[in-house]
Amino acid sequence: MISVSEAMSYEFVTGPDLYSLCQQAAQLRDAHWGKQLTYSKKVFIPLTNMCRDACGYCTFVKGPDSPHANYMTPSQVLKTAFEGEQLDCKEALFSLGERPEERHQKARELLTALGYDSTLAYLHDQCENVLSNTSLLPHVNAGALSYDELKHLKPVAASMGMMLENVSNDLLKKGQAHYSCPDKTPKRRLDTIEQAGKLDIAFTTGILIGIGETWQDRVNSLIAIRDRHLSYGHIQEVIIQNFRAKEGTTMAGCQEPDLDDMKRTIAMARLILPAEISIQAPPNLEREYGCYIGAGINDFGGISPLTKDFINPERAWPQISSVAQACEGLGYSLAERLTIYERFYQQKEGYLTTHLAHKIALLTGQAAHSTYVQSGGVPA
Ligand SMILES: O=c1nc2n(C[C@H](O)[C@H](O)[C@H](O)CO)c3cc(O)ccc3cc-2c(=O)[nH]1
Numbered sequence: 001m002i003s004v005s006e007a008m009s010y011e012f013v014t015g016p017d018l019y020s021l022c023q024q025a026a027q028l029r030d031a032h033w034g035k036q037l038t039y040s041k042k043v044f045i046p047l048t049n050m051c052r053d054a055c056g057y058c059t060f061v062k063g064p065d066s067p068h069a070n071y072m073t074p075s076q077v078l079k080t081a082f083e084g085e086q087l088d089c090k091e092a093l094f095s096l097g098e099r100p101e102e103r104h105q106k107a108r109e110l111l112t113a114l115g116y117d118s119t120l121a122y123l124h125d126q127c128e129n130v131l132s133n134t135s136l137l138p139h140v141n142a143g144a145l146s147y148d149e150l151k152h153l154k155p156v157a158a159s160m161g162m163m164l165e166n167v168s169n170d171l172l173k174k175g176q177a178h179y180s181c182p183d184k185t186p187k188r189r190l191d192t193i194e195q196a197g198k199l200d201i202a203f204t205t206g207i208l209i210g211i212g213e214t215w216q217d218r219v220n221s222l223i224a225i226r227d228r229h230l231s232y233g234h235i236q237e238v239i240i241q242n243f244r245a246k247e248g249t250t251m252a253g254c255q256e257p258d259l260d261d262m263k264r265t266i267a268m269a270r271l272i273l274p275a276e277i278s279i280q281a282p283p284n285l286e287r288e289y290g291c292y293i294g295a296g297i298n299d300f301g302g303i304s305p306l307t308k309d310f311i312n313p314e315r316a317w318p319q320i321s322s323v324a325q326a327c328e329g330l331g332y333s334l335a336e337r338l339t340i341y342e343r344f345y346q347q348k349e350g351y352l353t354t355h356l357a358h359k360i361a362l363l364t365g366q367a368a369h370s371t372y373v374q375s376g377g378v379p380a
């Protein structure tokens with residue numbers, strides 16, 4: 001891990017040559033994570049595609065007039081989870097729009113028909129639905145959340161996450177990626193990460209690159225994540241995600257980051273972040289994803305044998321066997337992991353309720369140890 005002043009220096013941002021940066025990063029990865037890369041076998045549950053935000057890069061979101069705007073019903077959620085279970089998936093990724101009912105009458109009506117008045121209350125109960133009827137572990141990616149909202153969700157999710165995206169306030173200006181997105185202010189995003197730390201929630205975050213930010217903004221964002229991790233120790237992984245331009249969005253004509261941009265950002269992340277933080281990059285957003293290994297990643301994120309990546313629906317997952325082959329060609333093996341990383345269920349106290357610890361023990365074949373868990377969980 002390099003110092004803040006080193007990371008902030010002009011030389012670091014403009015860079016030593018990419019080759020030596022990657023070499024350094026790969027060495028750090030090997031020293032901490034060894035020759036094993038990981039992924040999580042998951043199903044994607046897009047609980048609702050309505051949202052009060054309007055990110056310039058997003059096609060996941062559907063406006064209230066779209067015939068496709070929806071909430072999944074409880075039986076649709078369970079059907080996906082059951083089918084995933086049959087295919088040996090262990091994670092249920094709940095990824096959804098943010099507070100649509102605060103902007104759209106249509107969302108309020110759909111929620112009322114389901115018997116709810118808030119998306120987050122419905123999310124809680126659908127996580128519980130999956131938890132009590134299947135072996136899958138919920139991971140919640142619902143965007144910016146308050147302390148009380150995170151606290152309410154903690155007993156029904158093994159881990160949670162939210163992309164920081166970037167700390168630059170410039171992206172909120174008119175014509176920029178986060179214009180008219182109340183949930184994408186750096187303040188709200190950083191506060192969510194902070195509150196998750198206070199609550200001992202194993203947390204995933206990350207940066208989206210190529211959305212109008214500078215190299216210095218990327219470094220600043222990685223330092224902001226590191227600072228919160230140094231205070232609370234709760235960041236399990238940081239995703240480096242490349243923007244993909246989508247037809248029909250305001251950013252349709254914007255340039256996408258290239259492979260070298262990804263490699264340099266991954267290597268910087270590896271150097272700036274503590275070694276115990278997993279560095280993840282998705283294998284479906286870049287044909288040459290194998291090159292990420294040489295830049296210092298140790299994880300490919302969630303991969304699904306069943307559901308598409310609803311956020312990047314035009315980008316199919318590679319076969320898990322192809323990802324394994326790419327790893328093996330470079331002297332690495334590929335192993336499955338759970339949505340919550342091992343150090344949070346093996347060593348850390350307070351992160352899991354007894355119920356979740358028990359579910360994890362069943363999945364890993366280990367006995368739940370009473371000192372790893374806190375009391376007051378959902379009764380089994
Ligand atoms: O399929 C996807 N999974 C995404 N995931 C899922 C992620 O790959 C896995 O669920 C985690 O690694 C946990 O195993 C996210 C999770 C977060 O907490 C935050 C952001 C993302 C973003 C994506 C994404 O764009 N596509």
Ligand SMILES: C[C@H]1O[C@@H](n2cnc3c(N)ncnc32)[C@H](O)[C@@H]1O
Nearest residue numbers: 057058163208241242243244245311
């Ligand atoms: C769940 C995460 O998906 C990412 N996301 C949303 N739209 C895109 C896109 N066009 N390209 C890449 N990633 C995207 C954002 O970073 C969001 O936080």
Ligand code: SF4
Nearest residue numbers: 051053055058061097
């Ligand atoms: S990226 Fe997330 S917050 Fe932004 S519009 Fe899409 S669903 Fe909403």
